[in-house]
Amino acid sequence: MAKALHPTQVIVRPLITEKAARLAEENKYAFQVHPDADKTQIKDAVEKVFGVKVVKVNVINLQRKARRTRTGHILHGQRWKKAIVTLAEGHKIELFEGV
Template sequence: MKEHREVLLAPVVSEKSYGLLDENKYTFIVAPDSNKTEIKIAVEKVFGVKVVSVNTMNRQGKNKKTRFGDGKRKDTKRAIVQVAAATL
């Protein structure tokens, strides 16, 4: 099993992720090879909360034009984690 800090890479900072905070849902960028069980265990260990559900999505990197030709941003995996209201 991977180290907890290897599973959770960074929080997602966006309008949509801030809107989900009212529903006790937090969004993270996670390692591409991690599964829902690993994400749940990592969030519970690192933040000391009870996780209710984990939803994951694989996002394709955007194609961008550079002055050297076409490029592509890397693909990311995101997890939306809902925590129990009493644990906040």
């Protein structure tokens, strides 16, 4: 069972990249989400925060990237989760318009 999260805690930030801009044309939007959030929590959060109807949610778990310092130490970034949300026809998120 997933941890209970408030809808504003589920969505960390929208991902505004070139790929996300192409997906927005297909009515798909990308978000960085809380690592403990599941698909149903992500769907509910997007519907409540943005007031749209979600049809489908795809989730990608991204692994840590290793970075080497000048002294040879290896540092790891954080793991994070990306969600690609497909909206119903006629629904849009205004945040992504004009990107």
